[in-house]
Amino acid sequence: MAYGLPQERIIWHKRLVSLVWRKITGCCLFANLLNILAILFIHYFNMKHFVFDQLYAEGLLSSSSFEKIKSQWANKLLSVHWELRTILYLGILLFSSGLSILVYKNIDTIGHQAVLIFIAIITIGGFYYCYKNKLPFSMMKVEAPNSFFDYLLLLSCLCFIAFIGYLQYQYHAFGYRFGLVTFIPMVTFLFCAYFFDHLGILSLGITNLAAWVGIAVTPADILKANDFNSPTIIITGLLLGIALVLIGKLTLMRNLKSHFAFTYTNFGMHIAFICCLAGLFYFNAVYLLWFLMLIGIAFYFYTVAVKNKSFYLLLVLTLYSYIGLCYVVFRFLFYQASSDGSFYAAFMYLILSAIGLIYFLIAMNKKIKKT
Numbered sequence: 416m417a418y419g420l421p422q423e424r425i426i427w428h429k430r431l432v433s434l435v436w437r438k439i440t441g442c443c444l445f446a447n448l449l450n451i452l453a454i455l456f457i458h459y460f461n462m463k464h465f466v467f468d469q470l471y472a473e474g475l476l477s478s479s480s481f482e483k484i485k486s487q488w489a490n491k492l493l494s495v496h497w498e499l500r501t502i503l504y505l506g507i508l509l510f511s512s513g514l515s516i517l518v519y520k521n522i523d524t525i526g527h528q529a530v531l532i533f534i535a536i537i538t539i540g541g542f543y544y545c546y547k548n549k550l551p552f553s554m555m556k557v558e559a560p561n562s563f564f565d566y567l568l569l570l571s572c573l574c575f576i577a578f579i580g581y582l583q584y585q586y587h588a589f590g591y592r593f594g595l596v597t598f599i600p601m602v603t604f605l606f607c608a609y610f611f612d613h614l615g616i617l618s619l620g621i622t623n624l625a626a627w628v629g630i631a632v633t634p635a636d637i638l639k640a641n642d643f644n645s646p647t648i649i650i651t652g653l654l655l656g657i658a659l660v661l662i663g664k665l666t667l668m669r670n671l672k673s674h675f676a677f678t679y680t681n682f683g684m685h686i687a688f689i690c691c692l693a694g695l696f697y698f699n700a701v702y703l704l705w706f707l708m709l710i711g712i713a714f715y716f717y718t719v720a721v722k723n724k725s726f727y728l729l730l731v732l733t734l735y736s737y738i739g740l741c742y743v744v745f746r747f748l749f750y751q752a753s754s755d756g757s758f759y760a761a762f763m764y765l766i767l768s769a770i771g772l773i774y775f776l777i778a779m780n781k782k783i784k785k786t
Contacts, residue, residue: 503566511573527585534578541571549611556674557612569615572607576600576619597627614678621659621682628655649697652690659683680719684728687712688735695739702746709739724783730776737772741765 514534545568548560559565579600582588589595604620607613632651663679666672691712694705713736720728744764748757 499562503563504569507566507570507573510570511577514574515577531578531581534574534581538571538574538578541567541574545571545611552610553612554671556672564611565613565615568607568611568613572604572616572619575603576623594627594630597623597630601627608675609672612672614675617675617678618682621678625652625655625682625686628652646694646697649690649693652686653694656683656685656687656690659686684716684731688731692735692739692742695742702743706739706743709736721783726780726783729779729783733772733776733779737768741768 545564548564550557550560579596583596601620601623604616604623608617608620628651629648632647633645659679660683663676663683666676666679688709691705691709695702695709698705713732716728716732719725720732741764745761748761748764
């Protein structure tokens with residue numbers, strides 16, 4: 416038996432579409448977006464009620480159950496947990512950005528010492544609060560003691576790196592030892608990530624680790640010339656990516672903050688793939704060797720993705736592998752087998768490979784869900 420919407424419900428839907436369209440074509444975009452979200456929420460809420468009303472009218476829902484459902488929907492609480500977390504994170508980022516802009520525009524009137532003291536007070540105060548309120552240390556996951564703990568810790572770390580950067584920029588406190596500018600924040604962030612159990616700070620620490628390694632292996636004249644087209648950086652980055660993946664695996668095996676494993680693996684995976692692609696583009700004489708290395712790394716993460724049922728890992732390795740494969744195919748068509756038909760062959764390859772890529776991802780998604 417087919418059930419359709421009554422006529423008044425169809426009219427109500429048409430009015431909804433018309434109202435949303437008028438809001439979209441209005442002049443104030445932000446306000447209209449908020450209005451549209453409110454309209455859609457009300458529409459969703461009303462549709463839920465309409466489903467229960469229809470079931471009750473057809474006798475598929477008893478009176479007692481219908482009254483319980485109505486009472487539950489009338490008193491249902493609306494969760495704003497993620498909205499508040501997003502607003503707090505945005506607030507911290509906006510505060511950090513505003514502080515930097517304030518310093519930049521008023522540096523002559525405020526004074527360098529006053530700026531450094533102000534940033535230092537925020538940093539020390541935030542770290543002191545987090546130290547006093549943190550829960551006991553454990554190699555397992557430790558929850559934050561309150562709602563503002565993680566945000567205050569993130570603010571303190573951002574102010575700390577701003578303090579170090581400003582100190583070096585204005586007073587050259589570390590001279591030409593540029594590695595110290597990233598090494599000190601790296602050690603601080605990694606320590607804070609484990610001591611306070613914070614994934615965001617761990618990401619900052621890994622980012623500073625990559626910056627420190629890149630600066631450490633790069634000669635000073637290359638840094639001054641801002642020329643990073645160096646094979647040393649590519650090979651070092653590849654080794655760093657593999658090391659991060661191994662650290663993530665060791666973290667799981669030894670159960671040392673095992674919830675940090677994905678962060679290490681994620682950074683290591685992207686760094687390794689990017690460096691393989693960079694080597695593929697840079698080393699023309701041995702580009703096939705770098706392509707085989709790219710395929711080997713992709714195969715490893717394919718096994719990890721299937722084992723952990725992670726479509727994200729599968730998507731990332733597929734996209735990086737596809738870029739490498741396209742480069743090899745185009746290099747063959749336009750450099751080694753150059754002819755009038757190369758352009759058409761490349762055009763057909765892009766169409767067919769894109770279709771194959773989509774079908775592959777769909778098939779693998781189904782396979783992951785089945786397993």
